[in-house]
Amino acid sequence: xKVLLKIAWRNIWRHRLRSLVVIISxxxxxxxxxxxxxxxxxxxxxxxxxxxxxxxxHLQVHNPRFSEDQSVQHLLANSPKxxxxxxxxxxxxxxxRMKTMGMAATAHYGGGVQIIGIRPxxxxxxxxxxxxxxxxxxxxxxxxxxxxxxxxxxxKLEVKPGSKVILSFSDEEQNLVSASFxxxxxxxxxxxQIEKMQVFVRSSDLQKLLGVQSNQFHxxxxxxxxxxxxxxQAQAIAAAFPxxxxxxxxxxxxxxxxxxxxxSQALYFVIGIIMxxxxxxxxxxxxxxxxxxxxELGVLMSVGMSKRRVFAMIILETLFLALLSGPMGxxxxxxxxxxxAETGLNLAMFSDGLASYGIGTIIYPVLPNSFYFGTSxxxxxxTLLAALYPARHALKLNPVETMRTL
Amino acid sequence: xxxxxxxxxxRVYQDGDSEIHAVDKxxxxxxxxxxxxxxxxxxxxxxxxxxxxxxxxxxxSGTVTVEGKPIxxxxxxxxxxxxxxxxxxxxxxxxxxxxxxxxENVEFIMLLQGQSKQERESRAKELLQxxxxxxxxxxxxxxxxxxxxxxxxVARALASKPSxxxxxxxxxxxxxxxxxxxxxxxxxLNKEEGITFLFSTHDQRVIDRAERLIYVEDGKIxxxxxx
Numbered sequence: 001x002k003v004l005l006k007i008a009w010r011n012i013w014r015h016r017l018r019s020l021v022v023i024i025s026x027x028x029x030x031x032x033x034x035x036x037x038x039x040x041x042x043x044x045x046x047x048x049x050x051x052x053x054x055x056x057x058h059l060q061v062h063n064p065r066f067s068e069d070q071s072v073q074h075l076l077a078n079s080p081k082x083x084x085x086x087x088x089x090x091x092x093x094x095x096x097r098m099k100t101m102g103m104a105a106t107a108h109y110g111g112g113v114q115i116i117g118i119r120p121x122x123x124x125x126x127x128x129x130x131x132x133x134x135x136x137x138x139x140x141x142x143x144x145x146x147x148x149x150x151x152x153x154x155x156k157l158e159v160k161p162g163s164k165v166i167l168s169f170s171d172e173e174q175n176l177v178s179a180s181f182x183x184x185x186x187x188x189x190x191x192x193q194i195e196k197m198q199v200f201v202r203s204s205d206l207q208k209l210l211g212v213q214s215n216q217f218h219x220x221x222x223x224x225x226x227x228x229x230x231x232x233q234a235q236a237i238a239a240a241f242p243x244x245x246x247x248x249x250x251x252x253x254x255x256x257x258x259x260x261x262x263x264s265q266a267l268y269f270v271i272g273i274i275m276x277x278x279x280x281x282x283x284x285x286x287x288x289x290x291x292x293x294x295x296e297l298g299v300l301m302s303v304g305m306s307k308r309r310v311f312a313m314i315i316l317e318t319l320f321l322a323l324l325s326g327p328m329g330x331x332x333x334x335x336x337x338x339x340x341a342e343t344g345l346n347l348a349m350f351s352d353g354l355a356s357y358g359i360g361t362i363i364y365p366v367l368p369n370s371f372y373f374g375t376s377x378x379x380x381x382x383t384l385l386a387a388l389y390p391a392r393h394a395l396k397l398n399p400v401e402t403m404r405t406l
Numbered sequence: 407x408x409x410x411x412x413x414x415x416x417r418v419y420q421d422g423d424s425e426i427h428a429v430d431k432x433x434x435x436x437x438x439x440x441x442x443x444x445x446x447x448x449x450x451x452x453x454x455x456x457x458x459x460x461x462x463x464x465x466x467s468g469t470v471t472v473e474g475k476p477i478x479x480x481x482x483x484x485x486x487x488x489x490x491x492x493x494x495x496x497x498x499x500x501x502x503x504x505x506x507x508x509x510e511n512v513e514f515i516m517l518l519q520g521q522s523k524q525e526r527e528s529r530a531k532e533l534l535q536x537x538x539x540x541x542x543x544x545x546x547x548x549x550x551x552x553x554x555x556x557x558x559x560v561a562r563a564l565a566s567k568p569s570x571x572x573x574x575x576x577x578x579x580x581x582x583x584x585x586x587x588x589x590x591x592x593x594x595l596n597k598e599e600g601i602t603f604l605f606s607t608h609d610q611r612v613i614d615r616a617e618r619l620i621y622v623e624d625g626k627i628x629x630x631x632x633x
Contacts (some may be wrong), residue, residue: 003510003513003514003517006506007503007505009508010505010506011505014505094487189591217632295501296501296503296504299497299501300490300503301486302460302462302495302518303489303490303495303515303518304486304487304489304490304491304515304518304566305486305490305518306483306486306487306518307482307483307486329443336572377427398459399462400462400463
């Protein structure tokens with residue numbers, strides 16, 4: 001075995017350039033496959049984090065009927081008790097909200113919006129809404145009926161801070177209510193869809209207009225300090241408030257939760273295809289190596305080298321190519337993933353497209369470690385399969401025919 | 407006792423519609439310790455005869471018996487093993503393994519036989535010494551001259567302690583000096599160690615040294631004489 005290893009190793013260096021071409025192409029293939037995977041995972045992660053931080057939070061508590069029917073009367077069953085509970089459990093951030101659908105209109109345009117009544121301070125610390133106000137200012141206790149609207153909607157409505165917007169919606173008794181709001185500021189969001197849809201007012205103003213008491217809300221959003229605590233906290237709250245419905249982000253946005261799994265399957269598939277293409281390169285190279293060494297292999301068989309050993313030698317040569325290039329490709333990929341994981345890749349030029357997808361312009365590649373092992377396994381298996389054909393070809397050689405003379 | 411014995415040995419090739427009788431009903435017996443040359447013009451069937459005796463080719467009819475064993479009945483894998491244990495080969499084009507050094511080439515056969523490292527090393531050294539290449543044993547074939555390579559090939563052929571050595575035109579690619587050296591070595595091994603050599607050759611220098619000459623033409627033995 002040792003001498004077979006030695007022969008196989010030396011054989012691959014007989015055609016240095018040819019072996020190097022194969023090695024480099026495997027390195028590049030693995031590197032590209034892994035790096036693209038890390039980039040995709042990063043994109044996905046960022047979308048998830050951004051959705052959790054800016055939009056849905058880790059947990060939301062509602063009236064059990066609210067998710068099917070967002071009518072005004074489907075308030076939280078026990079808002080005051082929930083509020084008390086939030087004051088005792090200070091290791092998370094909370095925001096109480098009112099929510100209703102309505103119309104926003106100016107002289108130029110009118111369209112459907114989701115009107116969200118917030119407590120400005122709570123919302124600022126939970127979703128960072130305050131920091132996303134670009135022009136004008138954030139909501140506070142001053143002034144009458146201030147409103148924050150998204151920059152994209154402002155463009156449609158042709159309003160700027162100081163302008164008036166009319167909001168119309170149904171109150172608790174299904175009467176149509178219209179009220180004039182003064183634009184306090186314009187916010188931006190990574191998602192342009194959200195900028196067009198959501199407007200923020202003070203919850204106290206909305207409660208008055210809807211005819212709801214000032215301690216009643218539709219929604220409690222909770223942002224935990226630790227992602228891993230989501231399930232445990234959801235259960236704890238559900239146990240404490242059996243009349244409310246508690247949902248985690250995975251239930252609120254299942255597409256975010258499944259994305260990781262779907263992504264990893266899709267990426268293994270991509271890497272598989274890359275390796276399939278590379279394995280044809282390997283087959284080609286090894287077949288060439290077998291064909292040009294027909295005579296030599298014939299001699300080996302003549303002097304008594306068994307077919308099993310000839311087969312093993314060709315397999316070993318192929319595996320050496322993979323063992324040389326596989327780790328290098330994986331190391332190169334690891335270095336470039338960890339190198340860009342902190343600085344990120346700036347994709348400012350594609351920012352419009354990314355914004356509507358719900359992510360920022362800098363992507364931070366990230367890859368689960370299991371992926372490196374998975375990729376290594378794919379490389380190993382594909383190379384082994386690629387080795388079989390040339391090795392089988394070597395077995396079929398007939399010593400006399402290969403040598404012509406004895 | 408005969409080391410090699412063929413009876414009614416034939417090998418027929420199909421060439422389109424016609425049949426070529428490369429070896430035609432040859433009866434031949436080679437005794438232990440002989441130094442025999444098979445001679446004849448190109449295409450006379452010398453090489454085919456050696457291939458059949460060496461178990462590299464299967465006869466169309468007839469038998470080949472080596473040390474009492476009918477090798478024409480062996481299966482592929484059994485033949486490979488039989489060659490490994492009983493037959494030493496020397497090829498016209500040396501055919502050493504290019505990626506192994508002279509010593510490793512010689513050791514390789516013994517390694518296939520499963521001999522211990524110690525045995526291999528000492529025998530390889532001894533054989534390379536016998537062919538006068540002790541100094542070159544760490545060189546690879548590409549670093550050796552043709553004559554030196556062929557001497558390594560002789561050492562390799564002897565490494566497995568074979569019943570006999572088959573050599574197909576061993577001097578065809580060598581100059582006079584190398585040919586003389588090689589023949590001296592083979593002759594010495596034949597005389598001192600009793601090793602049986604069977605050559606095919608055109609080379610007058612080899613013919614002059616051979617002790618038995620078998621003249622083959624059109625696949626048949628035309629003459630067989632000791633000199």
